[in-house]
Amino acid sequence: MTDLDEEGPVPKSLEEEIKKLEKMERAFKLLVRLQELNQDIVDLSSHVDYVTKLSRLNITESVTKFAALRNIASRHLEQFLALLLFSVDSSEKPLEQMTEEEMAASLRLMVPITNKHVPVISFDLFKTEFEKLEITRQKKPLPLEPVYAETGQPIISESFRLEIEKRFEEQFRKFRASLIGYFHEENTVPANLIIGQGTKEERIGRLLSLLYCLQNGLLEMAYRAGVLVISISDDGKDRMVQGI
Amino acid sequence: MNELKKLVAALITGDSTKRVGATTKVLLETLGLAQEDHGQLMWLLGIASSFLNRLGLEMKYNPFHDTWFVALDLSESSEEVIAKTTGLPTALRATLYAIIMAMRDSGKTTCSVEEITKARKKKDIKTDLKQLEKREMIGISSDGTITLASGIFYHVNFEDLYLGQENSQSDKLQS
Numbered sequence: 115m116t117d118l119d120e121e122g123p124v125p126k127s128l129e130e131e132i133k134k135l136e137k138m139e140r141a142f143k144l145l146v147r148l149q150e151l152n153q154d155i156v157d158l159s160s161h162v163d164y165v166t167k168l169s170r171l172n173i174t175e176s177v178t179k180f181a182a183l184r185n186i187a188s189r190h191l192e193q194f195l196a197l198l199l200f201s202v203d204s205s206e207k208p209l210e211q212m213t214e215e216e217m218a219a220s221l222r223l224m225v226p227i228t229n230k231h232v233p234v235i236s237f238d239l240f241k242t243e244f245e246k247l248e249i250t251r252q253k254k255p256l257p258l259e260p261v262y263a264e265t266g267q268p269i270i271s272e273s274f275r276l277e278i279e280k281r282f283e284e285q286f287r288k289f290r291a292s293l294i295g296y297f298h299e300e301n302t303v304p305a306n307l308i309i310g311q312g313t314k315e316e317r318i319g320r321l322l323s324l325l326y327c328l329q330n331g332l333l334e335m336a337y338r339a340g341v342l343v344i345s346i347s348d349d350g351k352d353r354m355v356q357g358i
Numbered sequence: 359m360n361e362l363k364k365l366v367a368a369l370i371t372g373d374s375t376k377r378v379g380a381t382t383k384v385l386l387e388t389l390g391l392a393q394e395d396h397g398q399l400m401w402l403l404g405i406a407s408s409f410l411n412r413l414g415l416e417m418k419y420n421p422f423h424d425t426w427f428v429a430l431d432l433s434e435s436s437e438e439v440i441a442k443t444t445g446l447p448t449a450l451r452a453t454l455y456a457i458i459m460a461m462r463d464s465g466k467t468t469c470s471v472e473e474i475t476k477a478r479k480k481k482d483i484k485t486d487l488k489q490l491e492k493r494e495m496i497g498i499s500s501d502g503t504i505t506l507a508s509g510i511f512y513h514v515n516f517e518d519l520y521l522g523q524e525n526s527q528s529d530k531l532q533s
Contacts, residue, residue: 195467195506199458199461199462199467209456209459209460209463209477210476210477210479214448214449214452214478215437215448215452217451217452217453217455217456217478218437218448218449218451218452218455219437220455220519221451221452221454221455221458221514221519222432222433222514222515222519223432223440223444223446223451223513223514223515224416224418224429224430224431224432224512224513224514224515225429225430225432225443225444225513226378226379226418226427226428226429226512226513227370227415227427227428227429227430228370228371228372228377228378228379228427
C-alpha cells in the first residue's frame, strides 16, 4: 500500500481546490443557461472569472469586480439580471412547500440611507482626530515643532525626533509595528487603532510618530495604510494631506 | 473637508437628480478626480466602507444605475425589526421572495401572477403585487407578466441571497 492509497482527512488545500472547482462548474452552468435564454448574448466567457468571484463578493475588498458588474449591467441589462437570478441559491425546500414566514426569512433586505430617511446624521463621527489634536496643540504648544520643506514635506530635526522617541517610545514602537504589519500582510491598518484611541498623550504620541514616518519617506505607506486622507477645498482644486 | 467626509456626504445626501446615493461620475466630480482615477475612488470607497461598517452601515452598489449608496445592515436583526425598519411586512417579503425564486427556477426574467399565486398558496395575491409595484420593486404588465424593477437593488441584498446557502453550509461544517 502506498501513501496515496491511505485514507485520511482531505488536506485543507485540496478541500479548497474542490470548492473552487465546484464554483467554476456552477459558473459555467450559469453561462450555458444564459446562452440558451438569449441568442443575442455576447461572449460572457471573459466574465467567467468574475462569476466565480461572485461567490466571494465583498464590497470592501475588491475594486475590479465592480468594474465587471458595471460593465455587464450597463451593456446587457437582461443578461445581467438573469445572471444574478440564476446565481441565487435555492432553498433546501421547494417554494411550494415553504411557509410564508420561511419565504420572508429567506429574503435579506437592506434600507438605503438618504437625507430623506435620516435627516440628522452627525458628521462629528468622522471628525478627525487630527483636528482635535490641532486644537489641543494650539492651547498648549509642544516644545518642539516640525518644520516644512518647500515641497511641503515635514522636516523633523534630530532633537525633535529624540523628543518623540523619549516621550512616546512605546506608541512609536506599536505604530511602526502596525505599518510593518501592513506591508507584510497587505492589510489596511485601521486609522483609529493608530491615532484615535487612548489618552490625549497617547494620541499625540502616535501622531508625532506618524510625522517621523513621513520624514522618512513613508508618506505613501501611511496613506495606503489609511492613516492619512486627502483634504480637498470646496472647489475641488486644492488638496493637502491630513492625518486621521 | 477631507475626501472621506466628502465621499460619505455625497453618498448619503445624493445629488439633485437622484433619490438614493450617487453615481460613480458624481463621486469622481465631488472628489475632483479624473475618469482615469477610478481606481483611487474605489480604494476610497473601500476605506469609507470599513468606517461605515463599524457604525452598523454598509456600502452598497446598484449596478443598474451605477449608483453607490449607504444602507443599514440588517443581517443580525430580528424579523420584527426588519419588518418595522423596512416597512415591508412578512407577506410582502414572502411574495417578493417567491417572485425571485420563480424566475430563478423557470430560467426566465419574468413570471406570471398565476405562478406566484400558486407558490404563495393565497387566493388573492394582487394586493401584495400592487404594494411591491408601488415600492418600485417589481413591474406588472397589462397581461399579468411580472418583472423585477431596477429599484429592487436598493432594497434586496442579492449578495447575501447568493451567499445564503453557502454560508449556512459552512456554518454547518463549522458546528
